[in-house]
Amino acid sequence: MAMDHAAAEGDHLAAERAAARFDVEAMKVAWAGSRHAVDVADRMARLVASDPVFRKDNRTMLSRKDLFKDTLRKAAHAWKRIVELRLTEEEASLLRQYVDQPGYVDLHWGMFVPAIKGQGTEEQQKKWLPLAYKFQIIGCYAQTELGHGSNVQGLETTATFDPKTDGFVIHSPTLTSSKWWPGGLxxxxxxxxxxARLITEGKDYGIHGFIVQLRSLEDHSPLPGVTLGDIGGKFGSGAYNSMDNGVLRFDHVRIPRDQMLMRLSQVTREGKYVNSDVPKQLLYGTMVYVRQSIVADASKALSRAVCIAVRYSAIRKQFGSQDGGPETQVLNYRTQQSRLFPLLASAYAFRFVGDWLNWLYTDVTQKLEAKDYSTLQEAHACTAGLKAVTTSATADAIEECRKLCGGHGYLNSSGLPELFAVYVPACTYEGDNVVLLLQVARILMKTVSQLTSGKQPVGTMAYMGKVQHLMQSKCAVKTGTHSVHLYLFQAS
Amino acid sequence: MAMDHAAAEGDHLAAERAAARFDVEAMKVAWAGSRHAVDVADRMARLVASDPVFRKDNRTMLSRKDLFKDTLRKAAHAWKRIVELRLTEEEASLLRQYVDQPGYVDLHWGMFVPAIKGQGTEEQQKKWLPLAYKFQIIGCYAQTELGHGSNVQGLETTATFDPKTDGFVIHSPTLTSSKWWPGGLxxxxxxxxxxARLITEGKDYGIHGFIVQLRSLEDHSPLPGVTLGDIGGKFGSGAYNSMDNGVLRFDHVRIPRDQMLMRLSQVTREGKYVNSDVPKQLLYGTMVYVRQSIVADASKALSRAVCIAVRYSAIRKQFGSQDGGPETQVLNYRTQQSRLFPLLASAYAFRFVGDWLNWLYTDVTQKLEAKDYSTLQEAHACTAGLKAVTTSATADAIEECRKLCGGHGYLNSSGLPELFAVYVPACTYEGDNVVLLLQVARILMKTVSQLTSGKQPVGTMAYMGKVQHLMQSKCAVKTGTHSVHLYLFQAS
Known part of the structure; x- marks a missing residue:
């Protein structure tokens, strides 16, 4: 680390920056993906930073109620700016990202709209999406129940078809069937x-999605039979306390039949359950999409934490002074470097593996549309495994960055406590990491067990097909190259 | 884990408790240390739980200001009850522990009073301790500065003796010399x-302690030359936000000479610096005391987290149902057990190593009083190392317990987010864990390098003296006993 004239005068970051041995502008472009991406991101970041409505400095100091009001205000203002400035979808998404405050809008755009797009018929999409696009309705995604998270097939809420009224009766039969957690609810x-469990003609057809109105469009009061509320405070001072995660119970609430999402299967006027010809595997495509975006987000969260810790380590000095001279920047201690630099490297690694997963998603989607399911399982294993690995590593890394800032990392003003509290649920939502790793292990074991049957593993698991060869190989390598490293990984 | 009749009816904890294969009452006594300790703890816990002033249910929902007022109210009420009920010191300490809300009182009793006791002359103790005991003054411990934490010798605040006025001038010469963090400040x-750095006759004698009045005893306003304030929000919703960690700057504040803590060294009327005949090693005794109490506290924090996670794991069911039957308690999954049970075991291990450290403290104190310093370094290494190991393990374990409760662990109502946020600074305060482990490593390396000089290592390092013998030993053991395990640890 540089210890030159500028550093001696106290302007440590300038000295460190001047000592960079790579092209910072080129790295910016590599990180963002293109020069265009750098420019759009800069523009949207400035738009948010210069707008007093989007201020963040008081976020950890507001009461829960004021914080929630602040979220409503920011969401409405963001929407207003997006419309006024005619922002593109890319720009709007970046703007919301820089506002950086969890809120109901995330679920409206991120879960409610995609669920209708993915599982609704064209007719249903035509009816509901324009309402959602114009915010004439606000939607959330009510899946998890008090007693059922990872085991989606164990959900207890029922949707019983009633042929007399040509509709479904939505009901919460037990305490554990209460919907619990949905953001925005x-x-x-x-x-x-x-x-909910679809029941028709006395038979349980398992979990299906239904569009259900919860509150009046006149006065926002809960509709008859609907009981709902906020589930209370969460980790951190601000963090997800800006989100109205909720609880929801139904007492025999009736909805018309056409509010079942019917792209993959339908219930007829007579109550017959019918599968459509749309392959169910398409649903996996959505899951792959959501998880690859979580991997991409890991690098964003981690890079922010590492940035704070690296800058702090350059400014902070402790010990090592001789004869009353300046102390040593903590960045120059090996104990600090050995903890910090691998996290810095991980931020870059997660950034580029996120790109690769995005490519994998595009690839698997194209194959699915051509009814080629050959790479689906491998893509599922890659996204599930990388979701688990990157989110766990990132959560731990943010906390490590916090500790690397010593006592100062414990103050909200460092930004790190909130970064941790708002990030760490990523280890649990969209697939608990332990459950996901077990799924990956199961797929790996299954692939190994099928080797003798002549079924050739694909993609990242293709090397297993070479197991005989690899196990007999001996290493005569004297210098390391990329392909040698890859080969050694495969063989080990 | 038990899956009997009671469990089928939903009363899982009763079934689990009935299945215990050890004497729970005997374990309670072993944990508390004695039957007397169990009874006192029960009595104090009930006293706190039954008193509405000590309520905890709204702690994470109060604004910072209201939370601080709540802390003042609880501290005053605790004091009133301690006086009214004529509680013993043991009882009073337990009552404060069960009130379980960080506050200025912790520093008054835990740092201010002990500093005067340990570093003040008998005369100084006679003057100041009665005022502190009756809360006629409230004290804090102002050591850490904005720019100086671990490197205490680098503190910049100055205390310059002025023979004209027979007093010291306390001054903050730089921004980084601002006192930063002291609780209660x-x-x-x-x-x-x-x-502060003691300067007399133009010479810097290094860091010494001074009693300085900060605020008026009439109207609590800061005295002339004293600038102070609260350093802002910290990790968590409640946690240490109940504490008024502060910032303090001095602009040439004068105090009388007799407010230097003079047990170990004095400045005479003429400004001469004189060491007393009290050995400086006594100060290490205090450090050993504080760190052994941190190790004891680790088991308390960890046992609370593990208790919540074990109970949750018994109640929570997920997957594993057959034909619509009840799902499996997550406590029965090996993935849950392999993460949870080592933490449960650690809680017990830390409890008992805490007892041993307490014995070590008593032993080293007695030796110090007899001017025997032979075990001081080893005692320092044990407490520094165990402080680092137990606090890091406990902080990580609380977070792991939180994750073991799935999504529910993210809600403040689980108790775990606050338990983490209030515990984790233990990794940083009273010696940053990384710095402490480096100190232990240095002592170990020094001990090894001195082996050839014939200097025999003592206590837990005594086995190093047998290094020649151990390295030539071969293991012929067939069954493991305690002494065999110990021998293997020494040899490995």
Whole structure:
């Protein structure tokens, strides 16, 4: 680390920056993906930073109620700016990202709209999406129940078809069947995609999605038979306390039949359950999409934490002074470097593996549309495994960055406590990491067990097909190259 | 784990408890240390639980200001009850422990009073301790500065002797010399023990402690030359936000000469610096005491987290149902057990190693009083190392327990987010864990390098003296006993 004239004068970051031995502008472009991406990101970041409505400095100091109001205000203002400035979808998404405050809008755009797009018929999409696009309705995604998270097939909420009224009766039969956690449910949403056991002609057809109105479009009060509320405070001072995660119970709430999401299967006027010809595997495509975006987000969260810790380590000095001279920058201690630099490297690694997963998603989607399911399992294993590995590593790394800032990392003003508290649920949502790793292990074991049957593993698992060869290989390598390293990984 | 009749009816904890294969009452006594300790703890816990002033249910929902007021109210009420009920010191300490809300009182009793006891002359103790005991003054411990934490010798605040006025001038010469972090400083304290560089006759004698009045005893306003404030929000919703960690700057504040803590060294009327005949090693005794109490506290924090996670794991069911039957308690999954049970075991291990450290403290104190310093370094290494190991393990374990409760662990109502946020600074305060482990490593390396000089290592390092023998030993053991395991640890 540089210890030159500028550093001696106290302007440590300038000295460190001047000592960079790579092209910073080129790295910016590599990180963002293109010069265009750098420019758009800069523009949107400035737009948010210069707008007093989007201020963040008081976020950890507001009461829960004021924090929630602040979220409503920011969401409405963001929407206003997006419309006024005619922002593209890319720009709007970046703007929301820089506002950086969890809120009901995330679920409306990130879960409610995609659920209708992915699982609704064209007719249903035509009816509901324009309402959602114009915010005439606000939607959330009501899947998890008090007693059922990872085991989606164990959900207890029922949707029983009633041929007399040509509709479904949505009901919460037990305490554990209460919907629990959906963001946007507690205060904001007027509608939800509710996941429930479809029962028709006395038979249970398992979990299906239904569009259910929860609150009046007149006065926002809960509709008859609907009980809902906010589930209370969460980790951190601000963090997800800006989100109205909610609880929801149904007492025999009736909805018309056409509010079942019917792209993959239907219930007829007579109550017959019918599968459509749309392959169910398409649903996996959505899961792959969501998880690859979580991997991409890991690098964003990690890079912010590492940035704070690296800058702090350059400024902070401790010990090592001789004869009353300046102390040593903590960045120059090996104990600091050995903890910090691998995290810095991980931020870059996660950034580029996120790109690769995005390519994998595009690839698997194209194959699915051509009814080629050959790479689906491998893509599922890659996204599940990388989701688990990157989110766990990132959560731990943010906490490590916090500790690397010593006592100062414990103050909210360092930004790190909130970064941790707002990030760490990523280890649990969209597939608990331990459950996901077990799924990956199962797929790996299954692939190994099928080797003798002549079934050739694909993609990242293709090397297993060479197991005989690899196990007999001996290493005569004297200098390391990329391909040698890869070969050694495969063989080990 | 038990899956019997009671479990089928939903009363899982009763079934689990009935299945215990050890004597629970005997374990309670072993944990507390004695039957007497169990009874006192039960009595104090009930006293706190039954008193509405000590309520905890709204702690994470109060604004920072209301939370601080709540802390003042609880501290005053605790004091009133301690006096009314004529509680013993043991009882009073337990009562404060069960109130379980960080506050200025912790520093008054835990740092200010002990500093005067340990570093003040008998005369100084006679003057200041009665004022502190009756809360006529409130004290804090102002050591850490904005720019100086681990490197205490680098503190910049100066205390310059002025023979004209027979007093010291306390001054903050730089921004980085601002006192930063002291608990109780931001709002509550009237006095502080301030650590500053003693300068007399133009010479810098290094860091010494001084009793400095900060605020008026009439209207609590800062005295002339004293600038102070609260350093802002910290990790968590409640946690240490109940504490008024503060910032403090001095602009040439004068104090009388007799407010230097003079047990170990004095400045005479003429400005001469004189060491007393009290050995400086006594100060290490205090450090050993504080760190052994941190190890004891680790088991308390960890046992609370493990208790919540074990109970949750017994109640929570997920997957594993057959034909619509009840799902499996997550406590029965090996993936849950392999993460949870080592933490449960650690809670017990830390409890008992805490007892041993307490014995070590008593032993080293007795030796110090007899001017025997032979075991001081080893005792320092044990407490520094165990402080680092147990606090890091406990902080990580609380977070792991939180994750073991799935999504529910993210809600404040689980108790775990706050338990983590309030515990984790233990990794940083009273010696940053990384710095402490480096100190242990240095002592170990030094001990090894001295082996050839014939200097025999003592206590837990005694086995190093047998290094020649151990390295030539071969293991012929067939069954493991305690002494065999110990021998193997020594040899490995």
């Amino acid at each position: 507690g205060k904001a949403s007027t509608h939800a995609v509710v996941y | 931001g709002k509550a304290s009237t006095h502080a023990v301030v650590y």
